[in-house]
Amino acid sequence: MNARIRRRRGAACRWVTAILLGITVAVTGCATTDSPLPPEAKPLSNSTSQPSAIPGAMTAPSPSGTAAPTAAPDTCADGRPVRASVDPANPMPVPGQMPPGSAMAAIVDRGYLRVGISTDVPPFGSMNWQKLELEGFDVDIAKEIAKALFGTADGRVRFQAVTIDDRINVISRGDVDIVVAIMTITCERKQKLRFSGVYYESGLRLLVRRNAGFTRIEDLAGFHVCSTTGSTSLAKLKNLPQPAPALVAMERTANCLVAFQTGQVDAIATDDVILAGMASQDPYTEVLPAAFDHALGNELRTLEEPYGVAMRMTGNTVSDDQFVAFVNGVLRNVMQGGRWKQIYDRWLGAELGSTDSPLAKNANWPH
Known part of the structure; x- marks a missing residue:
């Protein structure tokens, strides 16, 4: 890892109080690219020193020992689309005057x-x-x-x-x-x-540090990207073509945030709404809205x-x-x-x- 990236990571280290999914995590200290990953992390390779050598299709074990799930089916057993619902009421009742017995x-x-x-x-x-x-x-x-x-x-x-x-x-x-x-x-x-x-x-998005030079997932080849164990996000990431990022799986998104803010991973991949919450609390980060537009193809572009x-x-x-x-x-x-x-x-x-x-x-x- 070159000195420029090392300095960028060092500058990003600071006291952090992250509140996510009901977990409050206090983080202190700084880390460089040589710092070991936290115990919760499960690097998807035999060595974290050569992340670019990790096959993108390598299976990440979930806590149960099974492969991470894929996205939910578009059609349910009754033959109806999973999104299908009831037609909207038309006309709508007047506020305060609802149909009797409803x-x-x-x-x-x-x-x-x-x-x-x-x-x-x-x-x-x-x-x-x-x-x-x-x-x-x-x-x-x-x-x-x-x-x-x-x-x-x-x-x-x-x-x-x-x-x-x-x-x-x-x-x-x-x-x-x-x-x-x-x-x-x-x-x-x-x-x-x-x-x-x-x-x-x-949808599946990426959180990165501002001015880090990343705009697409391809830019992170050889860098560490964190996602949660057993998630559909991680399943999508394993479909990335080579050269691919080094995938790091953790049980909680909050653990990914800790690793990210201490410079031990370079990006977090998960639902955009979760990343938006992180970005709103940290002005030194940004969510990349089109990071996966080309890497996964149209059918896999977002994790719906x-x-x-x-x-x-x-x-x-x-x-x-x-x-x-x-x-x-x-x-x-x-x-x-x-x-x-x-x-x-x-x-x-x-x-x-x-x-x-x-x-x-x-x-x-x-x-």
Whole structure:
């Protein structure tokens, strides 16, 4: 490794407090390219001194000893696309005047909407300790649904913090009315829950240091790139053609962040929304929006993770469809009227660049 890269890494070292996925990690000290990787790291080669020799297709063992999973199928067992949902309500009911006997009427009668939300995944959901309130992309989407129910979101939303593991249980028990928490729509989950149409689609991106000279994944050949063990992101990275980066697998994204900020890896590859949260807290980093446009080909260019609003499956198909149609009507209006772009620009635009809403990208939305 040349002296220029060594100096760049040394300059990047500093005290770091990273809050990610509910884990607070304090990092001190500086590291050079010769520093050993943390114990949590699992370099995907027999030696970290020759990263360029690592075959891009080498299998990275997950904690269970199996290969990392591939992306979810586009079509479920019933023959319907995984993204398929109910047509939006048309016309939409007047706020405060929901159809009698509907799930929406029960919420209005109660006086507030109960929302399961992630509180540790900025910029989608996190606590603003200065204002003592939750904020983020998902928070704003939930408030739009409350506005459609009550005419205003003020005093009409009660958020309940949910973790990645307990989201399904919380909504299935009826503890909340909806879950808006970066929840990917999958065929398996659709057997237990009802989902809206896609309101955001994340993709595989790269986080690098500003002015490091990297613009595409090809520029990182011979450098260390970190991703999480057993993730679909890591599975995509193993398809990179040679010469490829040296892949480093860690159990948690927070561990990748520690290794990155101490100069032990050169980039992090994962969902763009997670990287945007990291970049918003560190002005010396940037997310590369088109890093994989050529390396993986069009069919593998992004790791698609379609997020949807989750609702309880009550067994009453007519009632469930009515609630999903209402939520889809809200999302349609948010995307058609420009509100979606305002929310996106506020929380993600600076780090991820401009993009269109799922409705603008898919004329057949929400199918």
